[in-house]
Amino acid sequence: MTSRRKGRVGPLASKQDTGPALDVDALLDDPATEIIVCCGSGGVGKTTTSAGLALRAAERGRKVVVLTIDPARRLAQSMGIERLDNTPRPVPGVHPDAGGTLDAMMLDMKRTFDEVVESQASPEKAAQILANPFYVALSSSFAGTQEYMAMEKLGQLHQDAQKSGRWDLVVVDTPPSRSALDFLDAPERLSSFLDGRFIRLLLAPAKGPARLMTAGLGVVTGALTKILGAQVLRDMQTFVAAFDTLFGGFRQRATKTFELLQAEGTAFLVVAAPEPDALREAAYFVERLSAEQMPLAGLVVNRASRLSLTGLSGEQATAAAERLASGTTDAPEGLTAGLLRLHAERTRLVARESRLRRRFTAAHPTVPTAEVPALSSDVHDLDGLRLVGELLAG
Amino acid sequence: MTSDWPGVRLHVVTGKGGTGKTTVAAALALALASSGQQVLLCEVEGRQGIAQLFDVPPLPYEETRIASAPGDSGGSLFALAIEPESALLEYLSMYYRLGRAGKALDKFGVIDFATTIAPGVRDVLLTGKVYEAVHRNKRGKNQRHYDAVVLDAPPTGRIAQFLNVNSELAGLAKVGPIRSQADSIMSLLRSERTRVHLVTVLEDMPVQETADGIAELTADDLPVGGVVVNLVRRRELDDDARTAALKGKLPRAGIEADLAKAGVDVTPQLVDGLLHEAHDHAERRRLEDEQRNRIATLDVPTYELDRQPDGIDLGALYELAADLVDQGIA
Numbered sequence: 001m002t003s004r005r006k007g008r009v010g011p012l013a014s015k016q017d018t019g020p021a022l023d024v025d026a027l028l029d030d031p032a033t034e035i036i037v038c039c040g041s042g043g044v045g046k047t048t049t050s051a052g053l054a055l056r057a058a059e060r061g062r063k064v065v066v067l068t069i070d071p072a073r074r075l076a077q078s079m080g081i082e083r084l085d086n087t088p089r090p091v092p093g094v095h096p097d098a099g100g101t102l103d104a105m106m107l108d109m110k111r112t113f114d115e116v117v118e119s120q121a122s123p124e125k126a127a128q129i130l131a132n133p134f135y136v137a138l139s140s141s142f143a144g145t146q147e148y149m150a151m152e153k154l155g156q157l158h159q160d161a162q163k164s165g166r167w168d169l170v171v172v173d174t175p176p177s178r179s180a181l182d183f184l185d186a187p188e189r190l191s192s193f194l195d196g197r198f199i200r201l202l203l204a205p206a207k208g209p210a211r212l213m214t215a216g217l218g219v220v221t222g223a224l225t226k227i228l229g230a231q232v233l234r235d236m237q238t239f240v241a242a243f244d245t246l247f248g249g250f251r252q253r254a255t256k257t258f259e260l261l262q263a264e265g266t267a268f269l270v271v272a273a274p275e276p277d278a279l280r281e282a283a284y285f286v287e288r289l290s291a292e293q294m295p296l297a298g299l300v301v302n303r304a305s306r307l308s309l310t311g312l313s314g315e316q317a318t319a320a321a322e323r324l325a326s327g328t329t330d331a332p333e334g335l336t337a338g339l340l341r342l343h344a345e346r347t348r349l350v351a352r353e354s355r356l357r358r359r360f361t362a363a364h365p366t367v368p369t370a371e372v373p374a375l376s377s378d379v380h381d382l383d384g385l386r387l388v389g390e391l392l393a394g
Numbered sequence: 395m396t397s398d399w400p401g402v403r404l405h406v407v408t409g410k411g412g413t414g415k416t417t418v419a420a421a422l423a424l425a426l427a428s429s430g431q432q433v434l435l436c437e438v439e440g441r442q443g444i445a446q447l448f449d450v451p452p453l454p455y456e457e458t459r460i461a462s463a464p465g466d467s468g469g470s471l472f473a474l475a476i477e478p479e480s481a482l483l484e485y486l487s488m489y490y491r492l493g494r495a496g497k498a499l500d501k502f503g504v505i506d507f508a509t510t511i512a513p514g515v516r517d518v519l520l521t522g523k524v525y526e527a528v529h530r531n532k533r534g535k536n537q538r539h540y541d542a543v544v545l546d547a548p549p550t551g552r553i554a555q556f557l558n559v560n561s562e563l564a565g566l567a568k569v570g571p572i573r574s575q576a577d578s579i580m581s582l583l584r585s586e587r588t589r590v591h592l593v594t595v596l597e598d599m600p601v602q603e604t605a606d607g608i609a610e611l612t613a614d615d616l617p618v619g620g621v622v623v624n625l626v627r628r629r630e631l632d633d634d635a636r637t638a639a640l641k642g643k644l645p646r647a648g649i650e651a652d653l654a655k656a657g658v659d660v661t662p663q664l665v666d667g668l669l670h671e672a673h674d675h676a677e678r679r680r681l682e683d684e685q686r687n688r689i690a691t692l693d694v695p696t697y698e699l700d701r702q703p704d705g706i707d708l709g710a711l712y713e714l715a716a717d718l719v720d721q722g723i724a
Contacts, residue, residue: 042549043412070551072599223486223504273412276705308667312658320656327655331648336656338630339649339668342675345628348703376677378598 019361022298022368024393027267028057031168034265035158036297039174041281044273045302047071048379049372050173051079051104052388053269057169058102059095059386065103065157066171069150074380079104086111088157093382103167112149113139120249125242134239146175147185151257158260184261184288267297270367274304274353279360286364298368300392301357306373307350314347370394397429398695398722399619402589404528404582405544406619408553408607409593410600414624416443417706417714418593418699419546422622424461424715425724427469431541434527435460435473438520439548444473449708455480457527457538472538474527478509481519518559518576525579528587550592550603554610557583557590589619594689596623596682601689608692620695620723623686627678627701636676644669697721 027033038050047068054066065088068076076082079091081104088103117135118126129135139145154172161167225233260266268289272282282299289296312320321340329336361369372391379385399405405422409415416437423435434457437444442452448460453475461471482505509516528543548556559576582588590611594604604621611618631639638644646665653660689696699717702710718724 041411043410073602074598275412278412308670310664310667311661312664312667316658320653320658323656324652329648329655330651331645332635335631335635335644336649336652338632338635339672340656341628342630342671343668345630345703346671352703352705376674377681 019299019365019367019369021394022300022370024053024056024370025060027297028053028060028062028169032265033267034161034169035154035260035263035267036169036171037154037174037261037266037268038172038271038300039268039285040271041278044271044278045372046271047173048075048385048388049269049271049300049302049392050171051075051379052385052392054102054104054169054171055091055094055382055385056389056393057171058091058100059098059389061098061100062169063101063167064169064171065105065161065167066173067105067107067150067153067157068173069107069146069175071106071173072378074378075385076106078379078381078385081106086153091382107146107150107153109146109149110139112153113145116152116250116253117246120246121242129239129242129246132239132242133235135243148254150175151261152253155253155257155260184292262292262294264295266295268294269297269300271300271302273302274356276356279356283360283363286367296367298370299360299364301369301371303374304371305346305349305353307346310343312343314344314351317341317344317347396722397724399589399724401586402619403540403542403587404524404589405542406547406553406557406588406590407544407593407622408547408550408590409622409624410550410603413593413595413600414699414706415549415593416441416447416546417711418591418622418624419544420444420447421699421711421714421718422591422723423471423542423544424712425718426542426544427461427471428467428715428719429724430467430469432469432539433471434538434540434543435471435546436476436524436527436543437474437546438476438524439546440475440477442475443546444475447706447711448473472540474523476520476523478516478519479505481523482509485519485522515572517556518572518579521557521559521579521583522575525582528582547590550607553590553607554614554616557611557616558614584615584617586617589617591619591622593622593624595625596685596689598685601685605688605692608694618694620697621689621692622718622723623689623696623698625701626698627675627682629679631672631675631679635672636679639669639672639676640680642669642673644672697723 027036036050036053038046038053040046047070050066050068051071054064058064066079067088068079068081071079071081073082079102081089081091086105086108088105091102091104094100094102114130117129120126121129150172154170157167157170157172161170221233270282270285270289272278286296286299317340321337321344324337324340357369361367370392372388375384375387375391377384379388405419405426407415407419407422409418419437420435423433427433435444437453444460445452450458450460453473455475455477457472457474459470460473462469483500509519524543524545527540530537530539547553559579592604592607594600608618635644646669649668650660650665653664658664697718698721699714702713704710706714
């Protein structure tokens with residue numbers, strides 16, 4: 001495994017299901033913790049985890065802002081942020097006793113991108129860029145823009161927090177990307193794209209006729225015109241020319257955000273569910289974070305199945321249910337056998353999950369882990385979020 | 395058993411992340427193949443989910459046989475991982491015989507550009523390859539003909555946008571070959587030969603997304619197929635038992651007597667544990683029923699697949715395929 005590094009402390013062989021326990025409250029209470037990034041693959045409950053952590057931190061006295069990406073309607077309602085307007089708003093109903101506050105917002109990716117353009121370019125130039133079809137596509141559907149804008153917004157919030165003192169902790173959710181790693185690569189991808197060879201080529205005509213004479217260019221533009229049509233090529237050139245002045249700014253911002261993620265006050269929480277895909281992504285992520293020297297706080301395993309202490313194994317339960325199938329019963333027919341089969345099934349589920357977690361732990365034994373049992377209902381109010389926070393804290 | 399979807403050549407399968415979209419797409423493809431059809435299963439998100447599911451090495455950009463139906467039905471299943479870069483190069487060499495220019499395009503980063511930023515082009519390329527596979531006919535030389543193509547598509551939140559390649563290109567390529575390619579794809583996607591199936595689980599958010607997805611598809615004139623409800627819990631307790639479990643009124647004495655009869659060492663801890671699990675199960679079932687009722691109001695055919703307590707392996711996949719056949723999807 002690539003993650004094996006010098007200086008690891010821990011057992012050489014272990015039968016543990018999970019690594020050491022993750023002390024969520026210690027993380028939230030530590031004033032040095034300025035940013036918490038929740039990442040993981042889609043469908044593992046990242047947004048709920050972010051919101052639950054933020055609420056708990058606020059009720060333990062931190063001044064928190066939470067950036068959610070695409071919250072479920074009821075979750076958004078529970079925090080009073082159904083409206084998407086890219087501005088943090090106070091969440092009503094947070095217990096003020098500890099002196100903390102909670103603001104929440106949803107990311108509006110296009111709005112954030114527009115604001116970056118507006119802040120970097122002259123008004124006419126900005127207007128020209130915002131109207132270009134290539135910009136519209138880049139800002140609304142380019143794979144990676146959402147990730148990039150989430151990081152951009154994180155940078156802004158953190159800067160605001162430092163300047164105004166309004167917040168001392170930023171909790172950020174990451175987009176439901178195909179892969180958990182996408183958002184780490186997005187800034188780099190976007191800026192290397194903007195610096196790409198083709199872009200510079202398109203810019204060449206704007207910079208002097210002599211550059212036009214490069215050997216390959218005629219062939220390339222010829223082919224492109226044939227396939228896309230001349231109008232597309234013109235739009236493309238206008239866009240690239242207009243965007244040219246912003247390139248430097250974008251690269252610089254991306255670099256700064258990357259540094260912020262590596263800073264000491266940042267803590268990454270990798271969120272997963274006890275499913276093979278989610279845990280595989282979590283493992284990649286843990287390895288990647290250590291390669292990038294980004295501070296990993298721990299792993300959160302959501303939706304874990306729990307077993308009641310019954311002292312009865314799955315096999316015993318199945319066998320007992322079969323014995324009950326023939327013959328009369330005292331309880332209504334089929335009830336006790338049903339209970340036994342339910343127990344047997346749950347035992348299998350729990351065994352499978354612990355097998356999956358063991359596989360993760362074997363490769364990454366030092367990663368502190370918090371396990372959150374599956375909730376029987378969706379979170380739809382602050383009490384629900386409070387419960388998530390409590391479960392996270394163990 | 396007759397299929398609910400006769401005449402459908404392209405089955406698009408979408409679903410929210412974590413609902414088992416790829417698993418259902420694969421099970422559907424197997425179900426179709428088991429009736430003797432030649433089936434192609436495509437993925438477009440570069441995840442190699444099909445290879446993992448079927449436990450085969452990562453799929454190349456080439457149709458690869460991954461399963462044959464047992465017996466002599468003659469059905470078989472091929473799989474293809476579509477990447478936009480390869481699709482573009484293939485497209486260029488097929489229609490333009492670009493030769494030197496093709497290589498130059500790649501060298502100058504145009505391929506990268508076209509497949510990442512040029513609006514809509516990426517999706518036109520991905521759906522274009524699917525279109526090509528559906529449209530092949532038996533007369534084509536050295537080409538495999540498919541009776542059905544199953545597409546493991548992007549998630550519900552993006553599906554209408556992904557399939558509506560026309561509007562994505564709108565305002566950009568008003569004329570030209572890319573545009574007419576998009577038009578042909580669109581006419582297949584909007585036809586009787588295509589259906590979009592949505593995978594969900596019985597939870598609030600995925601069901602909401604399914605409802606939103608159906609509304610969006612309908613608004614875009616894209617043909618909605620069925621809803622596949624995945625990861626359904628086993629239904630062990632009847633209505634009376636669940637009501638009693640929720641109220642904490644299961645007959646403890648009777649259960650204890652039964653357990654003793656079954657030769658189990660009855661302890662208070664055991665009975666407490668079983669009753670607790672019953673309560674938990676009943677609570678979840680109640681929520682599942684709420685979601686099931688919401689799905690019923692969507693007014694589309696639904697299919698249910700049970701949760702596999704040991705996870706999905708090849709054996710489980712074949713079982714799911716058989717369940718889909720039994721329910722008439724294939």
